[in-house]
Amino acid sequence: MGCDIVTCSTDTKFTHLAWQRSEKELANVKYTMAADPTGKLSRMFGVYNEDNGLDLRGSFLIDPEGKLMGSEMNFYNLGRNIEEQLRKFKANIYMAKKGGNEVCPSKWKDEGDKTLVNPGAKMVGRVHEALQGS
């Protein structure tokens, strides 16, 4: 299952073009750069700051049916960890494939790592044992 990365700020598409062409760090980018100068899309996700017209650092994962499956928001002074973004994306793909009765605990990194199947009444107070596989 594929994923498309779409970056978005309140800059215009013309500014995106100029930035991508002038900043050498962006020379090889393949992702789509979305322009939201009115803040319409940014408000939809709650990342628009009315005070300065700039977006907060928010990441949102939307599944192939258009459902919001993940959200993370940091203030201006904290960057996002791409490893964690990737972990959450992989976990979402994995769970979508497994179909509903399997959950990925916090330490899950990749396929093959321990998951919890059918978490329910039997697992209440027994998460440690379930994670040990007993």
Added chain:
Amino acid sequence: MAETMTATTPPPVKLGQKVPEFDVETFEPSKGDFGTFRLRDQIANKRWTLLFFYPADFTFV
């Protein structure tokens, strides 16, 4: 700095809910051209989308 510390409103789209249909103008570095991104195209093509918001071009992201 004081004004940027203001709390923002919580996300209107909630986790697990359908994201309202949207179109947004884009620059496509792979084509060197402008375009439009539509959520309905992603749904039609069965693709996941990672929307990555950041404050401004020409700054660190």
